[in-house]
Amino acid sequence: MDVDEGKFEEIAALLQDIYMRTGADYRDYSPTFLCRRFAAFLRKNRLSSLAELHQIILESEESLHEMLDALSLPTTRMFRDGAVFRQIRQSVIPDLAATRLEKIWSAGCSTGEEAYSLSILFKEEMPGKKLVTFATDHNEKSLRIARKGIYSLRRMRAYTQAYLESGGTGDFSSYYFADQENAIMDESVKRDLVFALHNLVTDSSFNEFDLILCRNVLIYFNKKLQQQVMQLLFRSLRPGGILVLGDKESLRSMISESSFEEVDRYSRIFRKR
Numbered sequence: 001m002d003v004d005e006g007k008f009e010e011i012a013a014l015l016q017d018i019y020m021r022t023g024a025d026y027r028d029y030s031p032t033f034l035c036r037r038f039a040a041f042l043r044k045n046r047l048s049s050l051a052e053l054h055q056i057i058l059e060s061e062e063s064l065h066e067m068l069d070a071l072s073l074p075t076t077r078m079f080r081d082g083a084v085f086r087q088i089r090q091s092v093i094p095d096l097a098a099t100r101l102e103k104i105w106s107a108g109c110s111t112g113e114e115a116y117s118l119s120i121l122f123k124e125e126m127p128g129k130k131l132v133t134f135a136t137d138h139n140e141k142s143l144r145i146a147r148k149g150i151y152s153l154r155r156m157r158a159y160t161q162a163y164l165e166s167g168g169t170g171d172f173s174s175y176y177f178a179d180q181e182n183a184i185m186d187e188s189v190k191r192d193l194v195f196a197l198h199n200l201v202t203d204s205s206f207n208e209f210d211l212i213l214c215r216n217v218l219i220y221f222n223k224k225l226q227q228q229v230m231q232l233l234f235r236s237l238r239p240g241g242i243l244v245l246g247d248k249e250s251l252r253s254m255i256s257e258s259s260f261e262e263v264d265r266y267s268r269i270f271r272k273r
């Protein structure tokens, strides 16, 4: 069944119920995103209407949690957009290292590939430097995968090209151990990563970071929520700190232009004034 924005009142009622029961707050996610996710969930579970779905999640905790999982889109990959990571490697790291580069935040880290990519960059560009990358998500299931750092070997091999595009000159396979099916991330790229539960909508700022990546997350929020979360990211950065967004995300309409200067338009890299 199709779920279009004409059905948004029904979706809003459902989201309000979910919020009251669980505290999970999807009320200000983008209508387009929500309609697509609900339609996919109805199809997958062979449900004929939102009303049927509403009834089912009222009756079953298990269905409710399946529904919540379906609202968290974990799509990610290592060195996603290799050119962005090249920019981080070649310009952001040397620039920040000249002042301070110790605390990094990967916000909305999904299953951890972004955080491991950063860890590899830091190991190559700042060997021996003491730093910590907090990698957070609101989805505990994704975080469990991230903490394990075990990925399919087939996918890891496919990431080699993106690693090279990021300017990597080492041997990408030296960062993991391979068994027949899996790649297990090496302790040397794991030890500076702290994976933790954090909800960008309901939790507050928890540190003053030098570098924040929040990529391909804001795109799922409506304008009001984008502005709210951008304030959180702004407060969480030190002056001169760097923010990196996803390729379809821009600061325009989220925060006053005087708050950030553009470092690289193509790579969506901004410096807090």
Ligand SMILES: C[S@@+](CC[C@H](N)C(=O)[O-])C[C@H]1O[C@@H](n2cnc3c(N)ncnc32)[C@H](O)[C@@H]1O
Pocket (backbone or CB within 6 Å): 072, 073, 074, 075, 076, 077, 080, 107, 108, 109, 110, 111, 114, 136, 137, 138, 139, 142, 198, 199, 200, 201, 202, 214, 215, 216, 217, 220, 246
């Ligand atoms: C498409 S993935 C992006 C992953 C990674 N940043 C990247 O660019 O490859 C979006 C992630 O944002 C997370 N997310 C969505 N809403 C969130 C929220 N309110 N708080 C924290 N994470 C959230 C989802 O769980 C998902 O893991």
